[in-house]
Amino acid sequence: MKEAGVMFKVKNSTSFLDVSFRNGVMEIPTLVLNDTTKSVLPNLIAYEQCYRYTKFHVTYYTIFMDCIVNTPADVSILLDEAVIMNNLSSENEAAQFINQLSIEVRCDWKNSYLLDLFNEVNRFCGLRRNKWRAKLVHNYFSCPWAILSLMAAIVLLILTLLQTFFGIDSYYHPLS
Known part of the structure; x- marks a missing residue:
């Protein structure tokens, strides 16, 4: 419960x-x-x-x-x-x-x-x-290491999305 x-x-x-x-x-x-x-x-x-x-x-x-x-x-x-x-x-x-x-x-x-x-x-x-x-709590948050690895995965996903966005943006809007 x-x-x-x-x-x-x-x-x-x-x-x-x-x-x-x-x-x-x-x-x-x-x-x-x-x-x-x-x-x-x-x-x-x-x-x-x-x-x-x-x-x-x-x-x-x-x-x-x-x-x-x-x-x-x-x-x-x-x-x-x-x-x-x-x-x-x-x-x-x-x-x-x-x-x-x-x-x-x-x-x-x-x-x-x-x-x-x-x-x-x-x-x-x-x-x-x-x-x-x-x-979710039982399978993924059973220990502190699982929580830390989930947070690290979320941060890596956000950084990858940002890198992709800026890569596409620099292709369509070059500096020179």
């Missing part, structure tokens, strides 16, 4: 479930990952799964976070934006914890409070210009 132009921003909210997406900016309240979180979140999910009269808000949130976080690099991006505060031993442990939360949970997405958010994000990432931007 980051390569497609989605920006992450911390949202000041009283609930960690209050996630929003507007104009390419996803606002997420800070999630603190620590030993308490490692016991509370699975228990809340288990409660929602066992008690049939409750809504699955925590379950939907953990599935949402699982969609965002797949690797330790994803955790690093969210750490840089202060969306996650990681008090676990490593980014790898944080990614594993988030990815294991939503394993084998049942839920009905038609009733999800995040359904509109998922649709908006998919629509945004599905736009042709955002797909092109994602491919």
